[in-house]
Amino acid sequence: MSSSFAAIKPAIKLSDQVASALEKEIRDGRIRAGDKLPTEAALAQQFEVSRTVVREAISRLRSLGLVDSRQGSGMYVKAPGIEPLQFDLPHAASREAVMQIVEVRRALEAEVAELAAQRRTEDDIAAIRSAMQHIADAVRAGRDGVEEDVLFHRAIAQAAGNPFMISTLDYLAQFLKGATRVTRANEARRTDFAEAVTHEHRQIVAAIEAGDPAAARAAAAQHMKNALVRITQADGVFWAQDGARLAQPLVAAAVPPIF
Template identity: 65%
Template sequence: MTPVFQTLTPGARLSDRMADALETEIRAGRLAPGTKLPTEVAMTEQFAVSRTVVREAVSQLKSRGLIDSRQGSGMYVRDAGFAPLSFDARHAGSRAAVVQIVEVRRALETEVAGLAAQRRQPGDMARIVASIGKLADAVRGGGDGVAEDVAFHRAIAEAARNPFLLETLQYLGQFLTGATRVTRANEARRLDFAAQVADEHDRIVSAIEMGDATAARLAASGHMDNAIRRIEQADPAFWAQEGEALARPLIKR
């Protein structure tokens, strides 16, 4: 049976919307594995779009691993498996997107800090303390401290001794590093912001070192709350120029 698709109304990029519509059909099972997609001409008519839009949408589906091209035969649906985690790039350059990514960090890193306080070993503490020292050295040397900040939080995650949490943070690394780049650029513009960040990091380290899981969670959560507040307080000039430019490449489909 030939699938019937709705035409697309104007709005976001038509190729994105067409690819999303086809992915929905595939994941819902209405386009089963092995099903041949309609021809390019048929899809231009059914979706009421140009051939260029169809080709771009098909290219996206290939990159998502949802269809295969068989020479001389056409496009066929693959077994979709689990839906990968994906993000919409259209809002990546907004202040709200950066705040939302920091909210993800808060949810994860609050628990990571608590577990690190409960499970850290002497070697873990040595790595955490060394990483915070490298961050301070980088800032004193005129660097942005982004890589060192990320390494500091990774050292805490390793001390939590939960491979699933660590893998999740690694998987989200592109987005978390991008958000860190924005927050640190903003914080570097004001001495009071920079001092707050250093103090917040020290509080997290102290709580982990004391083995106080409750204090560690509160310190980590407060650090992320304050990061959000500092982004919200960023002066318009920062966001109109450097902030937006740094945020735009956060998410790439």
């Protein structure tokens, strides 16, 4: 196996990071079916983590049906089709629908943030900061903060000063709110996720307030990119308990493309 891996950073649970990195290598075909994984010791050295972390990551890959052990030989990547992934169709459809909406948001939010940084007024900045504070207040009060999150992003759109863009966001509101409900439910399950979201919001606001369009665009795009990563890291328990139920309106609204 020729793949090399970067050192892991402690922002997200270490075993999840290792598992995600290995899963990507497998799904992208850089580690192929039948390939033997490096030993725990070798992986621990490459990722600069403990062998316990590697063991937990491998366990996750096994639960996904991506690898299996051969007695006395080691851990091998499984050939496609031997066993289905332990991620049933409704859950897969739910995750896919949420990710597609977040992809739409990534394009919109990046443009909106850039324009907001160019055109914002002092009143706009005050409204954006107030909306961000309302998210924190909602979380402290035990609410999910979905409405407040949506209004935060709408306040940024208001600062962009383009009524057609606001109309587009309002038209998409039912889908954006549905996806936000899923992403926030997932993020609430992990302190590191919740803290990351707060930090990302602050970065967007700081760039807008500084009047830096490029930084605002980059911060908004990164926020959505990170939201996608957090969704891919949601485990089966989340989808079984909350994710699939919350995403059901998005799945029902999905229309197959016409060619």
